[in-house]
Every structure is written in structure tokens, then in C-alpha cells.
Amino acid sequence: MLKVRTAAGRLAVEGNACRRGLSYAQEEVLNPRRVLTTTVPVVGGKRPVVPVRSVAPIPKESIPQALSELRQLFVRAPVKVHQVIAQSVAGTGIAVVATWPVLAIEAEEEVQREKEAG
Amino acid sequence: MVVIGGGPAGLAAAHAATEAGARVTLLDRHPELGGVLPQCIHPGFGLKLYKEELTGPEYAWRWIAQLGEVQVFVETMVFAIEPGLRVWASSAEQGVLAIDCRALVLAMGCRERTRGMLGIAGTRPAGIMTAGTAQRLVNIYGLMPGKRVAILGSGDIGMIMARRLAWEGAQVVGVFEIMPYLCGLRRNYVQCLLDCGIPLHLSHTVIRVNGAKRLSSITVAPVDERLRPQAARAFEVEADTLLLSVGLIPENELTLAIGAELDPATRGPVVTSRMETSVPGVFAAGNVVHVHDLADDVSIAGQTAGQWAAAYACGGSSPGGKRLRIRPDANVRAVVPQLLVLPDVLEQGASLLLRAGCHHEGPCSLELVDAEKEQVLASKELPYARPAEMIHWWIPPRAARHLDRASQLLARIRVGR
Numbered sequence: 360m361l362k363v364r365t366a367a368g369r370l371a372v373e374g375n376a377c378r379r380g381l382s383y384a385q386e387e388v389l390n391p392r393r394v395l396t397t398t399v400p401v402v403g404g405k406r407p408v409v410p411v412r413s414v415a416p417i418p419k420e421s422i423p424q425a426l427s428e429l430r431q432l433f434v435r436a437p438v439k440v441h442q443v444i445a446q447s448v449a450g451t452g453i454a455v456v457a458t459w460p461v462l463a464i465e466a467e468e469e470v471q472r473e474k475e476a477g
Numbered sequence: 478m479v480v481i482g483g484g485p486a487g488l489a490a491a492h493a494a495t496e497a498g499a500r501v502t503l504l505d506r507h508p509e510l511g512g513v514l515p516q517c518i519h520p521g522f523g524l525k526l527y528k529e530e531l532t533g534p535e536y537a538w539r540w541i542a543q544l545g546e547v548q549v550f551v552e553t554m555v556f557a558i559e560p561g562l563r564v565w566a567s568s569a570e571q572g573v574l575a576i577d578c579r580a581l582v583l584a585m586g587c588r589e590r591t592r593g594m595l596g597i598a599g600t601r602p603a604g605i606m607t608a609g610t611a612q613r614l615v616n617i618y619g620l621m622p623g624k625r626v627a628i629l630g631s632g633d634i635g636m637i638m639a640r641r642l643a644w645e646g647a648q649v650v651g652v653f654e655i656m657p658y659l660c661g662l663r664r665n666y667v668q669c670l671l672d673c674g675i676p677l678h679l680s681h682t683v684i685r686v687n688g689a690k691r692l693s694s695i696t697v698a699p700v701d702e703r704l705r706p707q708a709a710r711a712f713e714v715e716a717d718t719l720l721l722s723v724g725l726i727p728e729n730e731l732t733l734a735i736g737a738e739l740d741p742a743t744r745g746p747v748v749t750s751r752m753e754t755s756v757p758g759v760f761a762a763g764n765v766v767h768v769h770d771l772a773d774d775v776s777i778a779g780q781t782a783g784q785w786a787a788a789y790a791c792g793g794s795s796p797g798g799k800r801l802r803i804r805p806d807a808n809v810r811a812v813v814p815q816l817l818v819l820p821d822v823l824e825q826g827a828s829l830l831l832r833a834g835c836h837h838e839g840p841c842s843l844e845l846v847d848a849e850k851e852q853v854l855a856s857k858e859l860p861y862a863r864p865a866e867m868i869h870w871w872i873p874p875r876a877a878r879h880l881d882r883a884s885q886l887l888a889r890i891r892v893g894r
């Protein structure tokens with residue numbers, strides 16, 4: 360178990376098994392960040408949504424803002440892995456990219472789908 | 478060689494076998510490779526193998542991109558295996574396929590436990606599903622399963638879905654766990670439940686589901702120390718959706734059909750340190766053998782299975798040598814592999830994966846004991862023992878020398894000194 364004590368504005372970390380644990384503990388207390396992952400709708404794709412991620416962790420409190428920005432978006436198929444979906448979310452300067460490829464459906468398939476959807 | 482299942486286990490096995498010179502056919506019933514990973518869109522994969530934090534789809538994509546000269550059939554379901562190793566599969570495109578092979582890798586993954594297996598009383602409304610089904614609905618099909626969600630079981634998939642649904646605007650009313658401790662990883666408790674303010678109720682279970690067409694509420698009760706629900710203290714929680722995250726079971730139909738011995742503790746096939754089952758030439762890896770916490774470990778097991786299956790396919794049979802059985806004993810629920818091939822272990826060491834059968838926050842020691850002489854032959858200190866976290870034990874060749882004396886080993890965890 361990780362233990363973090365704060366004294367006189369400094370952090371003392373105990374119980375970390377490696378250096379990653381040390382930096383994780385410091386980050387988690389001072390500036391908690393998370394990698395944001397969600398899905399974005401795809402138009403004309405073999406799948407209706409594509410999974411996306413922020414390329415780096417973003418501040419925890421920016422997550423709601425980032426999610427609501429991503430909710431406004433859609434992408435057109437084909438989508439490639441690591442294609443940029445948004446240049447920057449929630450004013451962080453951190454980009455959001457696709458994490459899985461989505462192939463485009465053939466033109467006739469698309470017509471068929473639209474018909475079925477009414 | 479044939480590999481059944483295109484998840485991380487099958488991908489790693491197919492890749493390693495091809496590298497070792499075998500001709501490999503990989504079969505999966507889904508339209509896309511990657512197994513369950515394409516739906517696990519959250520980060521937390523690859524820390525061990527790649528030293529970076531990948532999402533499930535990215536992790537799967539790395540393996541798919543480097544697969545190499547493997548013949549792949551997707552949307553192809555294997556429905557039977559005959560002795561002498563003929564694999565029967567069917568697909569809309571190919572019709573029925575019969576593939577003869579010299580060696581086979583089982584990599585079919587696992588299945589989630591369902592409401593039927595829990596026997597929860599009540600009506601049969603819509604809105605009750607496994608956490609993995611909800612994960613597939615949201616992340617692959619872009620559909621929300623409901624608006625007010627309760628989760629039974631504190632497994633990882635349940636906690637991850639709690640956050641996912643909260644982020645998508647659902648109200649997640651709580652996670653109910655029958656055990657007095659968390660069943661998934663602590664990291665997920667912090668980043669999924671605490672971050673989103675979702676309450677976790679330990680020692681609570683769902684005793685009844687209510688609602689006619691659609692779930693309207695669940696009845697929750699605390700349990701006593703013997704896990705018996707206290708009906709007198711039950712309360713109702715409004716919810717239109719109940720997700721079950723109550724455990725996984727290896728996908729066993731094909732394993733049983735070829736007559737491989739099963740381990741009642743893991744509920745998957747008994748395997749050697751080469752990942753070979755009791756049927757010669759049939760290897761297995763990943764969640765079909767036992768449920769893993771991390772996809773990285775699944776890939777590593779897949780590589781081992783692929784390498785040895787390729788050696789078998791190219792050479793005809795597994796080289797002999799003493800096989801040493803390990804059985805779970807005090808405070809250990811399961812050990813994989815169940816059999817050590819001694820010549821290999823003396824040369825390369827042994828890698829054991831164990832599940833603790835007890836929950837103990839504090840130092841304890843893991844031991845391999847000679848079953849007859851009750852003598853400790855190898856040991857390892859642990860900071861704690863938690864059933865939710867797989868224990869990895871690497872025994873180097875030098876330490877493995879001592880194991881040679883025994884004819885059977887017991888794996889135990891000794892609590893307290």
C-alpha cells in the first residue's frame with residue numbers, strides 16, 4: 360500500500376515498489392490526471408462508433424468539459440488508428456485520437472442501411 | 478497448426494508459432510480480431526510488455542499489425558475437434574471447414590457468469606445483463622443500456638462500466654459486493670468509483686429484482702459473516718438496469734470435447750509449464766486456462782503455448798522428462814501451470830501464477846512444499862495476499878534444483894510468523 364504524507368508543503372512517499380509508484384503518488388496528490396477514453400460516432404462506417412483516447416493524461420477536473428466537447432463531434436469513415444479526432448480538448452492542448460480502425464461501408468451497403476433505418 | 482480464438486492469447490500464440498517456423502491457421506467467430514480487447518476502450522494495457530499505458534484496442538492492434546504470415550479466418554466458429562486433430566468450423570463465407578493439424582492451441586477466452594448462475598429471485602424484466610454485454614453495447618454498438626444503473630459485484634469490468642456509464646450521463650446508484658472486500662483492482666476502485674462519486678457497498682447483495690417489462694428496482698440486503706442475506710434489513714433501490722460483474726468462467730466446450738483434464742480450481746484445463754493440456758499436441762493459453770487480471774500476462778502465456786505447439790507440430794511429440802504436479806493447499810485457491818516439466822524448469826526456471834484463497838493485509842509467505850516430506854523447497858515473501866490480485870512467482874533455475882527431490886508439490890500461503 361502506498362502512503363503519502365504532506366509536511367511543510369513537501370511530500371513523503373512510502374511503500375512504492377518502483378519509481379513509477381513514487382511519481383504516481385506525487386502526481387495523484389498534487390495534480391491528479393487521467394487518460395480520457397470514450398467513443399465518437401462514425402458516419403458511413405462498418406461500426407457506428409469509434410473508440411478514442413487523449414494522447415496524454417488530462418487534469419481530472421477537465422474531464423466533464425472534454426466529454427461534452429467530444430459529444431458534439433462525429434467522424435466520417437474510414438478512420439485510421441491514431442487518426443486525430445480533436446486537436447485539443449477542454450483547452451488543455453492535448454489531442455484526442457482514434458484507437459481502432461473503422462472501415463467505410465460500400466456505397467450500396469450504405470443505401471441499404473439507410474433504407475432499413477427508414 | 479491451428480489456433481482457436483483471436484484474442485491476445487491466440488494472437489501471441491499464432492505470432493510465436495509462425496516465428497518458430499510453423500504454418501498457422503487462426504480462427505475466430507467475431508468479425509474482427511482482438512477478442513474482448515476492442516470493447517475494453519479504457520487505458521491500462523501494455524504496462525508490462527511495452528512500458529506504456531495503452532487502451533485495449535491499441536494493445537490488440539499492435540499484435541494484429543505484427544501478426545505475420547498467418548492464415549486468418551474470421552466469422553468462423555469452431556464447433557468440434559476430433560482426435561487425431563481435425564478441427565471443424567463453419568462460416569457464412571467458407572461453409573463448413575475441416576482442418577487437419579499436427580498441433581492445436583485453445584485460446585477461446587472466458588465467459589461471464591449470468592443471473593441464472595446466481596439464482597436471484599424475482600421477475601424476468603429487461604435490463605439485467607452482464608457488465609461485458611453492457612461494455613459491448615456502449616463501446617462497439619454505441620447504445621446505452623439504461624438510465625439508472627446498479628452494479629452487482631466489484632469485479633473490474635463492473636467498476637470500469639460504472640465510470641463509463643456515468644460519463645455517458647447515466648446515474649450509477651451503486652456497486653454492491655457480497656464479500657467484505659473489493660474483488661477487482663484497487664486502481665479501478667480509485668479511478669472509477671471514487672473519481673465519479675459512485676458508492677461501494679461491501680457485504681451487500683441483491684436478493685430480488687422487481688419490475689414487469691423493464692427492471693424497476695432491486696432489493697438489496699446486507700449479509701452476515703457467512704454471506705447469508707439479512708432479509709429483515711433489506712431495502713429497495715430504484716434502477717432500470719442491473720449489471721452483473723460476478724466472475725468469469727473459462728470457455729470449456731471444446732476443451733471438454735477433446736477429453737482434456739480440467740482443474741476444478743481454475744475450471745480450465747490442467748496444463749504443463751509448456752502450456753500443453755493432458756491431450757498430446759493440444760496446448761492452451763489465456764483466459765481459457767484461468768482468468769487473468771492483465772492482458773499482458775495472457776500474451777506471455779500465448780507465446781509460450783505457440784512456441785511449444787510449433788515445436789510439437791514440427792517435431793511430432795513433446796520431449797519427455799519428469800513432470801511434477803503442484804496442488805493448491807492452505808490459503809491457495811489455484812496454481813497454473815499445474816505440472817512442471819522438470820528438464821525445462823532446471824534450464825529456464827519456472828513462472829507460476831497463483832490465486833490466494835485468503836484475504837490478508839500484511840506480510841505472509843508463499844511456499845512450495847514437498848507433499849510427502851512436508852519440507853519447504855522454495856519460498857517467497859509477500860507484502861499481502863488478496864484474492865483479487867494474481868500472484869506471480871518466478872523461480873530461477875538455481876532455486877528450481879531443489880524441486881527435483883519431490884514427487885508432488887503443495888503450494889501454500891503461511892500467514893503470520
Ligand SMILES: Cc1cc2nc3c(=O)[nH]c(=O)nc-3n(C[C@H](O)[C@H](O)[C@H](O)COP(=O)(O)OP(=O)(O)OC[C@H]3O[C@@H](n4cnc5c(N)ncnc54)[C@H](O)[C@@H]3O)c2cc1C
Nearest residue numbers: 482484485486505506512513517555585586609763764772
Ligand atoms: C467481457 C469481458 C471484459 C473484459 N474487460 C477487461 C478489461 O477491461 N481489462 C482487462 O485487463 N481485462 C479484461 N477482461 C479480461 C480479458 O478477457 C483478458 O485480459 C484477455 O482479453 C483474455 O484474452 P484471451 O485471448 O484469453 O481471450 P479473449 O480476449 O476473450 O479472446 C477469445 C476469442 O476466442 C473466440 N472464440 C471463442 N470460442 C470460439 C470458437 N468456438 N470458435 C471461434 N472462436 C472462438 C472469441 O470470439 C474471442 O474473440 C475482460 C474479459 C471479459 C470476458
